[in-house]
Amino acid sequence: MTFEDIVNEIVETPRFRKLPGFVVIKALIRKIGYMENIPVVHVAGTNGKGSVVMMMASILQSAGYKVxxxxxxxxxxIRERIRINNQMISKDAFTKIYRRLYKYMEALxxxxxxxxxxxxxxxxxxxxxxxxxxxxxxxxxxGIGGRLDTTNALNNKILTIITNISLDHTQILGETLQAIAYEKSGIMRSNIPVVLYNTIEEVNDTVRSAAAEINAPYVEVLPFDAEIIVRNQESIDFxxxxxxYEYETIHMNTAGDYQIDNAKIAITGMHMLQQQFKFTKSDVIEGINNFKWLGRMTYITPGILLDGAHNKEGIEAFVNHIDRHEKHKTIDLVFVCMDDKQDIEMIEILCNIKRLRSVFIPREKYIKAQKEERLRLLFRQNGFENVYLIDQLKDLIVKRRKDMKDDQLLCCVGSLYLVGDIIKIIEEG
Known part of the structure; x- marks a missing residue:
């Protein structure tokens, strides 16, 4: 099987198990002979967990570690998911590993x-x-949760981190913040410290209680005084x-203010590791400077902004950025949403963008049948009429890149799958 054949076979496999559990993954771990002798930092949360992972990895890499x-x-x-020192697994290694794994799966x-x-x-x-x-x-x-997440089959953890928690994937994780916090807390282990960043007391109470039950030392991210020194469209100095801790000037290659909060979590997590992994203040500054996380408040080309915000809190942060930092531009929006329970709130927030001119809803593979009609109706119920269904997302992106004026901005939000498709369109020219 070629690399392309393997990718096609994997992506056609059902994403998750209907009855979650660790029976199959633990059997696979046993078959492949993985000994769990490499220390693990495990990160759960609703927003920001990927950014925290990559910030900490970048800091550790700056300190000379292989991560x-x-x-x-x-x-x-698909290889973006598996990296060493921010380099994706090669196609050759991916292919060879899958061929080996396929034999193990046949045996199972x-x-x-x-x-x-x-x-x-x-x-x-x-x-x-x-x-x-x-x-x-x-x-x-x-992936989505914590307690029943496939990644939670590992036990050689030296630190767990829980980032901001909000209502997301409620059909899987539960209908309340407490239920979701309980699921996320399931990554904790006895006597292993947990770092929490959250501003909602009911979430904190749930995590504190879960940590106390298993004697996991509980560390909240303490308040930081954060000051933005210089900002432009591509970066923030703060x-x-x-x-x-005191960090006088940190340069971050992102436009999103919310990444400063993720930096606070990453720095706190690093200081919890300092007994096992040595690093300096310069390593932290260099690591965050080298951090890049495509599709999170990314100006992918002049006039096109991509943000993978896909829940209420993420959309609020996106709209706040637009209204604060793009106040002189008219805004056109490409939007999709996969969660029927959050699309009402998300669209209400998006309709508050002050200079919103038009909304485009693509008919693409990742939207459920008839979902685009529901989204258009919700925008109109909120008083916004300029909503257009489009059959070819590529045609829209190509045309906008060609005709974009300096006072216009095309923003693409609501789904990381949408963001990925637009990146692919731009990379293909």
């Missing part, structure tokens, strides 16, 4: 095990790659200070 990361979803290339099928899901396959491949490459540390991002 493996596992993140999801990918935007363009003969033993009566269910077929592995998409996520189990990718995670098992990551472990096989890490086992071969022997990084000093692995930093994992959960300072961070609290009673323990």
């Amino acid at each position: 493996g990361t596992f993140t999801s979803p990918h935007l363009v290339d 099928a003969l033993e009566g095990y269910e077929k592995a899901s998409f996520f189990e396959i990718i995670f098992a491949m990551a472990l096989m790659y890490f086992d071969k490459e022997k990084p000093d540390i692995i930093i994992l991002e959960t 300072s961070l200070r609290n009673k323990y």
Whole structure:
């Protein structure tokens, strides 16, 4: 099988198991012989977990460590999920590992095990790659939840981190913040410290209680004084200070203010690792300077802004950015949303953009049948009439790149799958 054949086979596999559990992934871990001898930092949350993973990885790399990361979803290339020192697994390594894994999966099928899901396959491949490459540390991002997430099958954890929690994936994780916080808390382990960043007390109470039950030391991200020194469309220079840490000038290659909050989490997490992994203030500054996370408040070309915001809190941060920093431009929006329970709130917030001119809703593979009609109706119910359904997203992007004026901005939000498709369109020219 070629690399392309393998990718097609993997993406056609059901994403998750209907009855979640660790039976299949633990059987795969046993078959591949993974010994869990590499320390793990495990990150869960609703927003920001991927950014925290990659910031910490970048800092550790600046300090001279070899760092493996596992993140999801990918935007363009499935190999984005599996990296060593921010370099994607090669196509050759990906192909060889899958061929080996396929034999293990065939053997498990003969033993009566269910077929592995998409996520189990990718995670098992990551472990096989890490086992071969022997990084000093692995930093994992959960897929959706925590307690029942495939990544939670690992136990060699030295730190767990829970980023901001909000209502998302409620059909899987629960209808309340407490229920979701409980699921996210499931990544914790006895006597292993957990770092939490959240401003909602009911979430904090749930995580504190779960940590106390298993004697996991509980560390909240303490308040920082943050000051933006210089900002432009591509980057922010800022300072961070609290009673323990002081960073006079940090340069970050992102336009999103919310990434400063993620930097606070990453820095707190790093200081929790300082007994096992040595680093300096310069390593932190260099690591955050080198951090890049495509599709999160990214000006991909002049006049086109991509942001993977896909829940209420993410959309609020996006709209805040537009109204504060793009106040002299008219805004056109490409929007999709996969969550029927959040699309009402998200669209209400988007309709508050002060200079919103038009909204385009693509008829694409990742939108449920008739979903585009629901989205158009919701915009109109909020008093916004200039909503257009489009059959060819590529045609819109190509035309806008050609005709874009300096006082116009095309913003694409609501789904990381949408963001990935637009990146692919732009890369293909």
